[in-house]
Amino acid sequence: MSLRIAIVTDDPGWHGARLRAAFAARGCAVRLVSLRECRLETGPGAPGVWLPGFGGRLPDGVFVRGVPGGSLEEVVFYLDILHGLRELGVPVVNDARAIERTVDKGMTSLLLHRAGIATPPAAVVTGAGEARRRVLEARARGGELVCKPLFGSQGEGVVRVTEPDQLPPAAACRGVWYLQRFVPVAGRCHDWRVFVIGGRAVAAMRREGEGWVSNVARGGRCEAALLDDTLRSLAEGAVAALEMDYAGVDIIRDADGRAWVLEVNSVPAWKGLQSVCSLDIAAALADHCLRRCAGAPAALEALP
Template sequence: MGSNTKFKIGLLHSTIREDEKLIIREAKKKDIPLSVIDVRYQVFNPDKWDNNIDVILDRCLSTSVGFQATLFFERIGIPVVNSSRVVQNCDNKFLTSLLLHEHKIPTVPFALVFTESQAKEAVKELGGYPIVIKPVSGSWGRLLAKVNDDDALEGIIEQKQVLGSPIQKVFYIQRYVKKPGRDIRVVVIDNIAICAIYRETSHWITNTARGAEAKNCTINTKISDICSKTSKAIGGGILGVDIFETDAGLLVNEVNHTMEYKNVQRVTGVNIAAEILKFCQGVSKYG
């Protein structure tokens, strides 16, 4: 592409975390025009929008908010990273699993049900307890439950049915996978795995937001291949792919479309913020 002055990136956000600060600093360092757009102070009216933006980078904390804004920008002809299709494919964990299954990418065995009786049937089909029950949408390892028997399953489902929102009454169930005290988070940009970390913890939930420690992970051919296939199945873009190591091989667990990457950048030394901006240049009107 030509000079950086030919395009402007709109950084869409609802709060500025360290991840967004890294992008802002990198854009300033490279003299890349960047408009920081707080969704809380915008009126998304297609007849009135007047902002000379060539590509939007969605970094909203709320997927629901970011998704609506993404739809708006796409409809008025501004490309968004990530696209609304990718957001949908990642946000709905059941849909993610279905896409992985459809493309024959090894993933954690799963099922979806709406009643207690069918949940018990799903447990049998998945090989018995323990299982993991989680919302079809969510992040940071929240509202996950490792269920060890029928009594626990009945209690969890009753609470969700009585106290939960409508989405909590959809029961997404996965086989529990015994991990070696860690999982792998891989940063994938444009279908290429650029860096990865191990997230190590003695807890069964391996998430840095829940206290897991980040350590560098060298990307081998197996990790690279499964991440490339996963990215293509999801729709590409900038993704965080979560992988489990098992005796049978690697399993993709989830895919994140607005990943927090500050720990990955710190541990690996890879300038992820620069790679994000480079990718945005490629999908802009002038890419």
């Protein structure tokens, strides 16, 4: 009997098509699922978590390609669906715990620092006065800060700050400022994206931007990169510290050549990386997910 796999996404696009084809090529029955359409259901004969297209039964595995935004209550509910699936014995890649650790940049920085992973010093503060004080402290040391949305990706809303007046207003960052030390590099702005699956770094690319942000989504150019020992060990260590099935790890080297982990993405895009590497990334992700399914206890079909 073929395994039933749910791919969680609201915008299948290129990535959803690649994943669907990879799972189908391995004999799986695949369904694209939006968390907006899922339900928590308890009571006699109820599945606990209901997903559309599975006839009231639980899937054999879930691959998370995207979590929709919304109100606090909506986002908590979407994550509760993923938490519930895990509690019911369904392998979820990446699960809600990993997503929570990485969608929140402050928690990511804390956990990386705690694990001894080289990551630029960061502070998360409330209050415009405290944020301004941090900028002045950095300026006094001859440094700069990068202010990022606490929840955000693809370089959107990122601001390089040298003066307090450059800080986003409270309304723009919802009263919370995430401030990370700016890491200057030698030459044009560039960094590395390392893709880790199942604890192993499998591919990497070098990204170079026109300005100081090098994300591919912001116009950065990508090229294949050699996975040297430093990139490999730093990326694998970061993913291990955050307990993730797979991730895109952004690494930068400062002007002295020291490598730092900037961010870890639990729902990374890989279209740019796929264009410069020979590994079939969707196939590798599907294989890892299926290995998780094979090693998991049978999912509970219903709550008592």
